Amino acid sequence: MSPAEIRLTDLTVSHARRPAVHHLSGRFAPGSLTAVVGPNGAGKSTLLRALAGLHRPDAGRIEGAAGQIALLPQATALDRAFPIGCLDVVLFGLWGGSGAFRAISRAGRERARAALVAVGLEGFERRPVGSLSVGQFQRVLFARLLLQDAPVILLDEPFNALDARTAADLLAMVHRWHGEGRTVVAVLHDLEMVRREFPQALLLARDCLGWGPTAEVLTAANRLRARMMAEAWAAEPEPCERRDAA
Amino acid sequence: MGCLALSVAAPPLGVFLMLRRMSLTADVLGHGILPGVAAGFLLAGLSLPAMAAGGLAAGLAVAVGAGALSRATGGREDASLAALYLVALASGVAMVSWRGGAVELTNLLFGSVLGVDDAALLLMAGSATVTLAVLALAWRPLVLECFDPGFARAVGARGALWHMAFLALVVLNLIAAFQALGTLMAVGLMMLPAIAARHWARQVGGMAYASVAIALASAWGGLLLSFHADVPSGPAVVLAAGAAWLVSTLLGPVDGLLARLWRRPHLAG
Numbered sequence: 001m002s003p004a005e006i007r008l009t010d011l012t013v014s015h016a017r018r019p020a021v022h023h024l025s026g027r028f029a030p031g032s033l034t035a036v037v038g039p040n041g042a043g044k045s046t047l048l049r050a051l052a053g054l055h056r057p058d059a060g061r062i063e064g065a066a067g068q069i070a071l072l073p074q075a076t077a078l079d080r081a082f083p084i085g086c087l088d089v090v091l092f093g094l095w096g097g098s099g100a101f102r103a104i105s106r107a108g109r110e111r112a113r114a115a116l117v118a119v120g121l122e123g124f125e126r127r128p129v130g131s132l133s134v135g136q137f138q139r140v141l142f143a144r145l146l147l148q149d150a151p152v153i154l155l156d157e158p159f160n161a162l163d164a165r166t167a168a169d170l171l172a173m174v175h176r177w178h179g180e181g182r183t184v185v186a187v188l189h190d191l192e193m194v195r196r197e198f199p200q201a202l203l204l205a206r207d208c209l210g211w212g213p214t215a216e217v218l219t220a221a222n223r224l225r226a227r228m229m230a231e232a233w234a235a236e237p238e239p240c241e242r243r244d245a246a
Numbered sequence: 247m248g249c250l251a252l253s254v255a256a257p258p259l260g261v262f263l264m265l266r267r268m269s270l271t272a273d274v275l276g277h278g279i280l281p282g283v284a285a286g287f288l289l290a291g292l293s294l295p296a297m298a299a300g301g302l303a304a305g306l307a308v309a310v311g312a313g314a315l316s317r318a319t320g321g322r323e324d325a326s327l328a329a330l331y332l333v334a335l336a337s338g339v340a341m342v343s344w345r346g347g348a349v350e351l352t353n354l355l356f357g358s359v360l361g362v363d364d365a366a367l368l369l370m371a372g373s374a375t376v377t378l379a380v381l382a383l384a385w386r387p388l389v390l391e392c393f394d395p396g397f398a399r400a401v402g403a404r405g406a407l408w409h410m411a412f413l414a415l416v417v418l419n420l421i422a423a424f425q426a427l428g429t430l431m432a433v434g435l436m437m438l439p440a441i442a443a444r445h446w447a448r449q450v451g452g453m454a455y456a457s458v459a460i461a462l463a464s465a466w467g468g469l470l471l472s473f474h475a476d477v478p479s480g481p482a483v484v485l486a487a488g489a490a491w492l493v494s495t496l497l498g499p500v501d502g503l504l505a506r507l508w509r510r511p512h513l514a515g
Contacts, residue, residue, distance in 0.1 A: 052400050071400050082265060082393045083449050092390055095401040128448045148401075 003151035011060035035198035070150035093147025255374035257457030260440025276433035278308030280338030305417035357428030357480035373422035431480030438487035445498020
């Protein structure tokens with residue numbers, strides 16, 4: 001299945017009425033590889049969560065995303081002390097096909113094993129996730145993404161706190177997905193890596209400061225503006241009156 | 247017999263409660279059923295259907311209310327829970343004392359095995375059957391919802407729904423247990439074996455089995471203690487479970503104290 005184009009029209013997503021993503025319009029082309037960059041608090045994670053349907057937009061529309069997305073959340077969001085084995089975590093990636101009740105086929109199990117091998121964790125099937133290092137756990141989550149086999153893959157800071165080797169392995173996987181024609185969107189902070197590896201970039205600071213070819217978006221002037229805008233915080237803002245032409 | 251049925255069904259629920267960091271919630275639910283049971287007692291005397299129905303209604307109300315209250319008021323969940331359970335306990339005790347005597351109060355709070363009749367046995371066996379069936383069916387969504395609620399939502403696994411069904415099971419088991427163990431002690435047979443089981447297994451499934459084994463042993467030992475030493479059955483069973491927990495904490499192979507003190511040489515790789 002090939003990904004559809006994802007179109008955002010005047011999208012605003014807020015936390016307690018404070019906009020985190022503000023009047024964003026644009027498109028993720030099918031098969032594109034985009035890095036979302038911007039300072040902390042710029043609305044990057046919120047955008048991904050909205051795309052995945054986990055955060056309802058306040059205004060505007062997201063089209064073309066429903067039902068084809070796999071999201072890798074920030075690693076810190078998970079309880080790693082949970083008593084569960086690696087293979088079981090990976091098998092949750094089959095949820096779309098198995099649902100809550102259907103049996104998991106032998107082929108499904110084989111795919112899960114193969115996914116663990118693909119992320120370099122052969123022989124880790126029964127290891128409890130609590131015994132893994134941060135990097136190994138991230139590999140397990142990538143294996144789960146492999147099983148989800150979604151046309152659109154969203155990664156929220158996938159390489160945080162990883163050593164160079166692990167980051168390189170997982171980045172290779174990202175390129176593999178790109179090569180298979182999937183749409184990949186990744187939130188990243190390492191601008192060097194973005195310039196080197198990601199053809200498209202979206203610079204966010206609540207408002208969109210640039211969306212297009214990476215070299216054009218990541219200019220010094222743009223990044224400075226991003227910093228200033230993300231840190232602005234009015235004590236008593238008025239309701240927003242802005243109406244962008246779609 | 248009844249206690250065996252309870253021992254099979256309740257502890258796996260306890261395992262999930264513990265994993266969700268909701269040990270306190272179970273306690274609150276245990277107290278929460280008391281006003282309902284007391285209301286049943288006021289209206290119909292010591293009749294099982296009335297007390298069970300009252301307890302079920304009150305327990306479900308507390309289960310739904312506690313979560314909703316903390317979300318709606320933005321307070322911390324443990325604070326709302328503590329408030330709820332104090333109010334529930336006080337109102338329950340007040341209602342029972344108003345019409346009944348100290349004996350009824352003790353029986354309701356701490357249980358009496360002699361009060362277990364055929365109907366109560368049927369209730370216990372029935373609830374155990376329902377619980378095990380639902381657990382077997384809902385195992386996968388429950389584990390997923392516990393481990394990674396965000397992912398559960400993203401793949402449309404309806405985590406909240408499963409969570410409510412799960413809380414309903416908890417209430418059902420507490421209701422089934424109160425006659426034998428008492429409302430205050432019913433939670434003990436659910437939580438203590440589950441907490442002890444953490445020291446015997448590394449994965450959820452193993453913990454569930456271990457918790458059942460510990461609960462069965464505790465129920466057996468507790469009832470013997472209750473019979474020979476003439477203490478109410480509830481505290482006796484919970485004490486037995488507590489002893490099992492103590493032993494597990496000391497000797498259990500997973501994170502047990504002894505395993506920590508007994509320093510074996512580290513492995514080569």
